[in-house]
Amino acid sequence: MNEQVKLVLKNPRFLFIPFLYWFGRGISDEPYLKMMYRLRTGQKLNLESPKTYNEKMQWLKLHNRKTEYTQMADKYAVREFVADKIGADYLVPLLGVYDSFDEINFDELPNQFVLKCTHDSGSVVICRDKERFNKTAARKKLQKALKRDYFAAKREWCYQGVTPRIIAEEFLGENISDYKIHTFGGQAKTVQVDFDRFINHKRNIYTASDWEYIPLSIRYQTDPNRVIDRPSKLAKMLELAERLAENIPYMRVDLYFVGGKIYFGEITFYHEAGLNRFTPSEYGTQWGDWIELNTLA
Numbered sequence: 001m002n003e004q005v006k007l008v009l010k011n012p013r014f015l016f017i018p019f020l021y022w023f024g025r026g027i028s029d030e031p032y033l034k035m036m037y038r039l040r041t042g043q044k045l046n047l048e049s050p051k052t053y054n055e056k057m058q059w060l061k062l063h064n065r066k067t068e069y070t071q072m073a074d075k076y077a078v079r080e081f082v083a084d085k086i087g088a089d090y091l092v093p094l095l096g097v098y099d100s101f102d103e104i105n106f107d108e109l110p111n112q113f114v115l116k117c118t119h120d121s122g123s124v125v126i127c128r129d130k131e132r133f134n135k136t137a138a139r140k141k142l143q144k145a146l147k148r149d150y151f152a153a154k155r156e157w158c159y160q161g162v163t164p165r166i167i168a169e170e171f172l173g174e175n176i177s178d179y180k181i182h183t184f185g186g187q188a189k190t191v192q193v194d195f196d197r198f199i200n201h202k203r204n205i206y207t208a209s210d211w212e213y214i215p216l217s218i219r220y221q222t223d224p225n226r227v228i229d230r231p232s233k234l235a236k237m238l239e240l241a242e243r244l245a246e247n248i249p250y251m252r253v254d255l256y257f258v259g260g261k262i263y264f265g266e267i268t269f270y271h272e273a274g275l276n277r278f279t280p281s282e283y284g285t286q287w288g289d290w291i292e293l294n295t296l297a
Contacts (some may be wrong), residue, residue, distance in 0.1 A: 018155050024239035033058050036154065040275045053287035057274020060159050060249060064296050072267045075118040076167050080248040082264050088241050090264045092256075095168035098196050100146065101139045104168065106130065112171035117143060119162040120150040121268075127169065128288065140165055175255040178265065179237060181208065184290035188238040191196050192252075202227055208238055217279040219220040219272060231257050240264075 003004070020039060024032050037045035038060060050056045060103035071077045076097050082090060095113055098104050111130050115138065116120075117123040136197045151160040180192040184196040188208040196202050203220040208215055216222060231237065241253035242261065254265030279286035 003193055009225075011255075023239065029062055033061065033155055050293070052285060053216045053278070053291065054274045054276055054286045056288050056291045056293060057250070057270045058104065059293060060291075060296075061155055061274070062269060064249065065157050067161075069269060070161040071196050073119075073158040073269065074162045075116060075266060076165055077118075077162075078267060081163075082244065085233070085244050086264075090262055092172065092263050092265075093170040094169060101142050101166060106133075106135070109168060110170075112283070114169045115166055117142060117145045117171070118167055119159055120145055120148055122194055123148075127222070128171070130285075132287045148188075154270075154275070156270050158274055159270050169190075172256060172263065174257050175258065177231065177254050179231065179257065180268075181238065181241040181253045181255065182271065182287075183251050183253060185249060185292055186242055186246045188241050188245075189287075189290055190195050191234075192218070194220070195228070197224065202226065205231075208234075214283075216283045218276050233260075233262060237262055247294065249293065 017139040020032075022033055024035070027035075028075075029268050034045045037043070041054065041130075043058055045058055046055050047062070050059045056289065068081075070083055079091055079094065082088075090170075095109055096104065097118075107121045109127075109130070111127075113127050115125040115127070123142060125138045125141060144167070146164045148164075150162075151157065178194065179193075182190045182192065191206045191208050191211075192203060193206070194201065194247075202223050203218060204222055204226060205216045205218065206228070209275050211234065213224060215224065237255050237257070240253065243262075244267065248269075249267065250271075252268040252271050254268070256263040256265050256293045276284065278287070
C-alpha cells in the first residue's frame with residue numbers, strides 16, 4: 001500500500017482535495033490556501049500571526065513575491081543566476097532546451113542524458129542507452145507535464161511566470177549523492193538526505209553545522225540506524241547554498257556531489273508546498289522560528 005493511499009484511509013478529508021484542485025481555479029489565493037491547508041493538515045491556517053513552518057510558507061506565498069524568484073524557480077533560467085552567484089562550473093552541462101518534445105533532435109544528444117521540465121517537480125526522464133530509450137513513454141510523460149499548471153494546485157507563487165520548456169542535461173551517473181540544504185535567512189540550518197526512494201522511501205535530516213542526526217521525520221520515515229557519512233566537501237556546499245540564498249527568508253538548495261565535484265540541482269522556495277508532516281510536531285515550530293517575517297511585513 002503506497003503512502004498516498006495510507007493517507008487517504010487515515011484522513012478521509014483527502015478525498016476532497018482533487019475537487020478543490022479542479023474547481024478552485026477561480027478562487028483567489030488566500031481563501032484557496034485556507035481551504036487547501038484545512039484539507040491537507042486538518043488545521044485552521046493562521047495567516048494573521050503565523051508561527052509554524054507550514055503557516056509561514058503559506059504567508060510567504062501570499063506576501064513575498066519578488067520577480068527574481070520566478071527566474072530562480074525556472075530550471076533553465078536559474079542557470080544564469082547560479083553562474084553569476086557562484087560560478088558556471090557548478091552547473092550540470094546543458095545539452096539543449098526545447099519548447100516541446102518533438103523539437104528534440106535525439107541524433108544530436110549523447111547516448112546518455114536527462115530530460116526534465118523547467119516549471120515543475122518530478123517530470124524527469126533518464127536515458128541510459130539511446131538504443132533502448134522508450135521515446136513514446138518519454139513523450140507522453142513530458143508533454144503531459146508541459147500542460148500542467150504547477151502554480152494552480154498549491155499556489156506556489158514563483159512558478160506562475162515560468163515558461164514550460166524541456167531541458168536536456170548531461171547524465172551524471174548512477175551513484176549521485178543528493179543533498180537538500182534548508183536555509184533560513186540565508187543561513188544553512190539542516191541538510192536532508194533521501195534514500196531507498198524506489199524501495200521504501202526514507203529521509204534523514206542532519207544539522208548543517210556539525211552533521212548530527214536529527215530524530216525528525218518529514219513526510220517519510222527517518223532511520224537512525226542508517227549511517228550517512230558527512231560529505232567531504234560539506235563546508236563548501238554550505239557556503240554555496242548560503243551565497244545562493246542570501247537575504248531570502250527560506251530557500252532549499254539542492255546540490256549533487258559526484259566524483260568529488262559539486263553540482264547545482266535546483267532551488268525550492270516552499271518545501272513540500274508548506275504542507276509538511278513534522279514528527280515530532282515541535283520541529284515544525286522550531287523551523288518556523290527560524291523564518292523571519294518582520295522585515296517583509
